[in-house]
Amino acid sequence: MQRRRESSMHGGLWEFPGGKVEAGETIAGALVREIAEELGIGITPADLCQAGYADGAHLPVGEQSPVAITLFACRAWSGQPQCLDGEEIAWIAADALARLAMPPLDYPLAHQLLEFMAKEAKKSIAKTG
Numbered sequence: 656m657q658r659r660r661e662s663s664m665h666g667g668l669w670e671f672p673g674g675k676v677e678a679g680e681t682i683a684g685a686l687v688r689e690i691a692e693e694l695g696i697g698i699t700p701a702d703l704c705q706a707g708y709a710d711g712a713h714l715p716v717g718e719q720s721p722v723a724i725t726l727f728a729c730r731a732w733s734g735q736p737q738c739l740d741g742e743e744i745a746w747i748a749a750d751a752l753a754r755l756a757m758p759p760l761d762y763p764l765a766h767q768l769l770e771f772m773a774k775e776a777k778k779s780i781a782k783t784g
C-alpha cells in the first residue's frame with residue numbers, strides 16, 4: 656500500500672498504488688506505467704488479473720464521487736518496490752487493510768481483494784488436492 660502525499664487530495668491516507676488512465680492507454684497499460692513511476696518496479700499486463708472494481712455506486716448517497724477504480728492483482732514483478740511518489744509504502748496483510756485510514760473507494764476494493772484471494776486459494780487447493 657502507498658500513503659498519499661500530505662499535500663494531495665485525500666492526503667496522508669493509504670491507497671492501492673496506481674493512478675489515472677491517460678488518453679490512448681488501456682487500463683492495464685496505465686497501471687504498468689503508474690507502477691513504474693510510483694514504485695520503480697516492472698510489471699506486464701500478462702501478470703495482471705482483475706480483483707475488484709469500485710465507483711460512486713459503492714458509496715452512500717451524498718458522498719458519491721465521479722472516480723471509478725479497477726483493482727488488479729499482480730503475480731510477478733521485477734525489481735524492489737521503492738517509494739518514489741507517496742509519503743511511504745508498506746506491505747499490509749489483506750485482512751488488515753480495512754483498519755487503515757483510506758479514501759472511500761479503497762474500502763470496498765479491500766473487501767473485494769479478500770474475496771478474490773479466498774477464491775484463488777480455493778482454486779489452488781482444488782488443483783493440488
Ligand SMILES: Nc1nc2c([nH]c(=O)n2[C@H]2C[C@H](O)[C@@H](COP(=O)(O)OP(=O)(O)OP(=O)(O)O)O2)c(=O)[nH]1
Binds near residue numbers: 664
Ligand atoms: N484511491 C482513491 N482515489 C480517489 C478516491 N476518490 C477520489 O476522488 N480519488 C482521487 C484522488 C486522486 O485525485 C485520483 C487518483 O489518481 P492518482 O492516484 O493518479 O492521484 P493524483 O491525482 O494525486 O496523482 P497524479 O495524477 O498527480 O499522478 O482519484 C478514492 O476513493 N480512492
